[in-house]
Amino acid sequence: MIKAAIFDLDGTLLNRDESLRNYINNQYERLTNHLGHIPKEKYVERFIELDCRGYVWKDKVYRQLVDELNIVGITPDELLQDYLAEFKNHCVPFDHLNQMLEELKHSNLYLGMITNGYGQFQMDNIKALGIEDYFDVILVSEWEGVKKPNPELFYRALKKLGLSANECIFMGDHPDTDIKASQNVGMKAFWKKDHQWNDVEADFIINDLSEVPTIIRDLNKQPILQDKKRI
CATH class of the missing domain: 3.40.50.1000 (HAD superfamily/HAD-like)
Known part of the structure; x- marks a missing residue:
């Protein structure tokens, strides 16, 4: 029984796949002052690749993104804190x-x-x-x-x-x-x-x-x- x-x-x-895509698109739009030099599609797709469907924690993902995409004016830790605070608003x-x-x-x-x-x-x-x-x-x-x-x-x-x-x-x-x-x-x-x-x-x-x-x-x-x- x-x-x-x-x-x-x-x-x-x-x-999670749809939630993550919603979140990372939104992050790009909200932080365009720091991310606008990167094509949006490139930022979104690279984040999703590095995330490996959640099996890589975001501190590592954001450190690599900052290095690869020459992101300045915002730190990996600040991007991580944004993820922790905002992801829940995009859950599907x-x-x-x-x-x-x-x-x-x-x-x-x-x-x-x-x-x-x-x-x-x-x-x-x-x-x-x-x-x-x-x-x-x-x-x-x-x-x-x-x-x-x-x-x-x-x-x-x-x-x-x-x-x-x-x-x-x-x-x-x-x-x-x-x-x-x-x-x-x-x-x-x-x-x-x-x-x-x-x-x-x-x-x-x-x-x-x-x-x-x-x-x-x-x-x-x-x-x-x-x-x-x-x-």
């Missing part, structure tokens, strides 16, 4: 996010979130999406002192929820830190399909968030005997 749905944030609930959810969460809560499921990243930054983004109150537990790697794919994060979420792994699904976009990691602790893994990867060995592949409640309802209708036969 599935009693909880636990989610990754970036690339799963938050459309994936379609049907609130609808999905509402349906899951109405089905009396517990909801959790496990995300890598800096604590306050991630919480600001969660609040910007307007979804904080849906969740019974939110774990952010900086505050926990451990990050996915370390199983400890998943075990901590289970402990806080008072549930066992086979009572939970985990949904994320990364094949290793989300899918394999959650399967390794005994959860069913829902992969939020991402064009960057193919042939991800998840229990379920999700194209749209609206699919999630139906799949969980179907799982909970399956007789226990049927599950045993499939093992």
Whole structure:
């Protein structure tokens, strides 16, 4: 019986690619006095390349941008502080996010979130999406002192929820830190399909968030005997 749905944030609930593009376009326009000598497209695309879909922290990204593009009058740290303060204003959810969460809560499921990243930054983004109150537990790697794919994060979420792994699904976009990691602790893994990867060995592949409640309802209708036969 599935009693909880636990989610990754970036690339799963938050459309990070679109959010980042919105933010960096806006930063260029706001700071045009310092950045205007650079073609806007070049600034935006180079930032996105250096960011590596969030796997390179922005202090390094901005240091390299300043050096490469001859940015003067503003420091890498000032650009970083702008990112920390302003990114939350450009957060874009994936379609049907609130609808999905509402349906899951109405089905009396517990909801959790496990995300890598800096604590306050991630919480600001969660609040910007307007979804904080849906969740019974939110774990952010900086505050926990451990990050996915370390199983400890998943075990901590289970402990806080008072549930066992086979009572939970985990949904994320990364094949290793989300899918394999959650399967390794005994959860069913829902992969939020991402064009960057193919042939991800998840229990379920999700194209749209609206699919999630139906799949969980179907799982909970399956007789226990049927599950045993499939093992």
